[in-house]
Amino acid sequence: MAEAPRTKRKREEEDGAAAHDGAAATDPFPLAELRLRRVLRESARDKAVFLHGEVRGGGDGTDAVVILEKTPFQEEKVSELLKKHTKLELQMRNDIYSTYHLYPPPELSEIKTTVVYPATEKHLQKYLRQEVHLIRETWEDYKNITLPFIQSQSFSIQWVYNILEKKAEADRIIHENPDPCNGFVLVPDFKWNQNQLDDLYLIALVHRRDVKSLRDLTAEHLPLLRNILQEGTEAVAKRFGVPGSQLRIYLHYQPSYYHLHVHFTALGYDAPGSSVERAHLLADVIDNLAMDSMYYQKRALTFTLRADELLLKKFQEAGRV
Amino acid sequence: MAEAPRTKRKREEEDGAAAHDGAAATDPFPLAELRLRRVLRESARDKAVFLHGEVRGGGDGTDAVVILEKTPFQEEKVSELLKKHTKLELQMRNDIYSTYHLYPPPELSEIKTTVVYPATEKHLQKYLRQEVHLIRETWEDYKNITLPFIQSQSFSIQWVYNILEKKAEADRIIHENPDPCNGFVLVPDFKWNQNQLDDLYLIALVHRRDVKSLRDLTAEHLPLLRNILQEGTEAVAKRFGVPGSQLRIYLHYQPSYYHLHVHFTALGYDAPGSSVERAHLLADVIDNLAMDSMYYQKRALTFTLRADELLLKKFQEAGRV
Structure with missing residues (x-):
């Protein structure tokens, strides 16, 4: 992975x-x-x-x-960093190239x-670090292995409901469409400290609670998905000045939690989980569903599982790995 | 990109x-x-x-x-860092999760x-950073903008023909299926020094010379694509001991040269160009074509262009960006 x-x-x-x-x-x-x-x-x-x-x-x-x-470095603090370093040690020099160890003052070297x-x-x-395995999950695999596994696990997603119900992070909401069926909430992801736009990362959480993942999507969900794409893009442009042409908007499969959500990341940011074996562009998902409502109930989907994941064991027991 | x-x-x-x-x-x-x-x-x-x-x-x-x-953090200094931070500021708390800003002493926050x-x-x-722009290319865009652009450029792919004709790198060939229509040559990519398997990177170059990219593929090419997937995987397992479950096998769109080729990279290697906005898994391409021979002549495809790329100018002139 x-x-x-x-x-x-x-x-x-x-x-x-x-x-x-x-x-x-x-x-x-x-x-x-x-x-x-x-x-x-x-x-x-x-x-x-x-x-x-x-x-x-x-x-x-x-x-x-x-x-x-x-x-990440903050542009407006770089000059300060160059002037206020506590120590600069030469490490190597070769022709016009040289390398140093620079030791910054505490206020310029924050750790998240x-x-x-x-x-x-x-x-x-x-x-814990683990080996990863590539799985190609057919729709039969999903029905016989993945879905029963998801249902057998009582993954709590209380933190998602806390956000949707404004019990937590209410002040962090960037945009909301309150429609219970086609609405969603857009919040900054935990991974983003909001100090710089380079690693911009937001999450759209849908209000409806009956869609676990990409596998559940049909043409019925097109209005919801189009709202997320359009309103999400507009909200990010308005609040952060980042246009849609600079955004990577995608779903994960498998997701890390089974409540439908969409990732918005800065295009120039090589975000974790944006590789082809996990990410599905929202625009592609919309086009696939518009072409064939049952696309994600037919197509095999690829993802990776770590050696310690119980779902891998289920695939192994079924002789599918 | x-x-x-x-x-x-x-x-x-x-x-x-x-x-x-x-x-x-x-x-x-x-x-x-x-x-x-x-x-x-x-x-x-x-x-x-x-x-x-x-x-x-x-x-x-x-x-x-x-x-x-x-x-990077040094394992032996992490304990020290936890104890000797100069300041710890709470940023956010939700249930069992909380985030802080930690300010380390200078000696524990070296900058190279x-x-x-x-x-x-x-x-x-x-x-200098080149801005990148996300393009969503419809089939009409391909016909009206991208294809004329490709044809107007005399991209030389002599180096590809040299490999296919054994005029260069003949000793590097890992596997060949010599069939002129459904055959290919598998060679290590230049980016891989072959010293370690962590960043394994090979390229399959097809023998036929009439397929520029993903956009040209139809069900006619399924035997070729299936040969690459199956024989390529077997050859890598045999030569390098890396099983198919540890390989990411994909095409680029846009590719860097317009002679059909497929990338084989180690799954654990975060290879450049493996993100969702450029990579297309070969297994997905095969399934899409099996489902609809004209899939890639219908579907919009997303890719990025750097500000200095001529193709971006063509999209801008056409009012598509």
Whole structure:
């Protein structure tokens, strides 16, 4: 999977996540008291690291996942950085080329830190680096393997409902079409700190709750999908000044949570999960459905699964891998 | 183009690079005296920025290119980072998820700095970001804009014919099906040095010379495409031990040369050009053609063009961008 080594900070409520201690979720997270257990994964390209830590309490420690990711440079602060570095060490010189180590002051070297606390075993597994396998899922496979698997898992998507019901992140909403059938909410993705447009990343979450993924889409959903494409593009242009010709608008299959959502990312940003084996352009999805309402109930779809994913085991048991 | 925003740190001697002042190349580089002229390019994903700066001398300033890139986390220093941060600011909280800004001490936030000094105009051009534009090409656009453009350009693909005729790279051929209509040659791509399998990259070049791209494909080409998928996969497994479940097999649209070819890359390798706005999985292409022989003569196709590409100008002249 192209995005395997990349950062993945999607929010999924796994089984057991709901069983956490309510108090812990409202206390400030004691980062300095965290004991590092192991590095789950790192990405040299993204400058990110995924950690399994433990917070010591009265008895046994409580698990936490901590994701550290260096942030993109901010254009308006680059001059300051050049002048205010605390130290500059020459590393190598060859003709007109030279390289240095530059050590910036703290205020110019922010690290984006994401905490999942308390974390369950499922959270830990999710962030642990794994081998990936390519699956070509026919419609029969979907019906016989994938769908029963999705239904057997009680993935909680309470965080999505919190947003749709304005119980969380209400101040972050960029655009809403309130129609219960063809409406949606557009919010910045967690991965985007909104400081620069280069890595712009928003998510459109549909209001209706009966569409799990691309596989459920038929021509019936065309008005919804066209609303997302048109209104989403307009809202991003209006709020951020980024025109539609600079946006990559797509769905994931498999998605990381089974409530239909659409990704909006800056075209120049090589976003995790934008590779051909996972992303489906919304414009293509619309054209395919307009051509054949049953397109996604006929066509085989390719995706990758990590070695530890239960769905891979289901495909293996069915002799399909 | 997916690879446009990435860092490129190859050192190429451009014309004029040799004409620099020898003294300047041995003096220490005065980073703090650098006046920032403009940001040439930045990469949010790589956390890198390419700067055009000027060093003030006696008369006019001397140009320099300065590349700043944040460095990957070092596993052995992560514990220190968690304890020694100078400040931790809560940004957002929702259920068990929270995000923070963490400000590390200078010694734990090194920036790799590369300087090209003195820099010529060619260096500046090389690092300058080209805007990319998303194009949604209908079949009419293809016939009226793209096809006449391809025909008007005398792109030389002699190097492809040299391979097919064994006049070049004959010793590099991994597999061949010699059939003039449904056959092909599989060779390692130039980008792959064959030293490690992580970035495995091969190209299948078809023997027939009348298929320019995806747009020309119909059900007539299914035997050819199925041969490439099946024999190509088998050949890679046999020669390199990489199974089909670890391969991403796809076509580009637009391709970089108009002689039909198929890319084979390692699934775990985030290869340039594997994003959804350029890549089309061979398995999907085969299924689409099996479903509708005219699929690629009906469907709109999305791709990106850089601001300096002539084809973009043609779309602009036609009022399609």
